[in-house]
Amino acid sequence: MKSAVEVKGVTKKFKTVTALSNVSLTVGKGELFGIIGADGAGKTTLFRILCTLMLADEGRAEVLGFDARKEYRSIRSRIGYMPGRFSLYTDLSVEENLKFFATVFNTTVEENYELIADIYTQLEPFKKRMAGQLSGGMKQKLALCCALIHRPDLLLLDEPTTGVDAVSRREFWQMLGRLKEQGITILVSTPYMDEASLCDRVAFLQDGTILAVNTPVGITGLFTAPLFSVRANEKHKLLTRLRSYPHAKSVYAFGSSVHYADHRPSASSEEIMRYLSESELQEITIERIEPGIEDTFMALMKTDDGSHHE
Secondary structure, three states: OOEEEEEEEEEEEEOOEEEEEEEEEEEEOOOEEEEEOOOOOOHHHHHHHHOOOOOOOEEEEEEOOEEOOOOHHHHHOOEEEEOOOOOOOOOOEHHHHHHHHHHHOOOOOOOOHHHHHHHHHHHHHHOOOEHHHOOHHHHHHHHHHHHHOOOOOEEEEEOOOOOOOHHHHHHHHHHHHHHHHOOOEEEEEEOOHHHHOOOOEEEEEEOOEEEEEEOHHHHHOOOOOOEEEEEOOOHHHHHHHHHOOOOEEEEEEEOOEEEEEEOOOOOOHHHHHHHHHOOOOOOOEEEEEOOOHHHHHHHHOOOOOOOOOO
């Protein structure tokens, strides 16, 4: 597989803060690749280096075969970048923003219209509206159109669905799937674990460090401990009780339930039920479950002393 992005040993520091620490990853041509991590993980710093807006302190980044430090002009004309914050001209209309970005890249809206047609048809009724007056979902669609107007080989999307409603998020990922079919490589960052499963491969980024890189199925395969979904009438008391269990590997709240992982490969729900029944908890239910991407991420985030990030 030819690579669209090659990152080798990239480190970036801001005074006393290390934003990226020896990061290495490869994104294949035509891949939809996700960078998954919470706020402050280093996602935006990595994207800014790949977009040639920032230089790494150490290491090397290649984008579409070009060196990000020496050949930035060649990269900029071949990528589409959508930063995390809405960065279009709020006092220009939808139509004017699109024409402006086409001009910047020495093209026209008409020349590459078929690439954005299915996205732009939703914007068409608002084409005279100022960009600053659009809803979150419509701003997102306009930003994507502007990033695509010169038919880039690589799309870099930094948290494109943050702060957008669930329907718009789903629509956006459907659009990305269609763009991938047209041969565009897509690198997208997100704090949402459910979006990780929509990528071909994902990299978990935590405190500037890559924890794992794999397919969504491969990622969940890293979680090997028996996992149980446990419920009871008092959730906080349930958490405390399970954390006191000598065989507990990890315990964390997960929606209305608690996800409990056991150190022992042969752990049974009956045994855990007996332990919990000795407390004053009521309405206890225990179900053995398959780990999801979020469970795996939580397990990988465990610190060296065995404690857990909450």
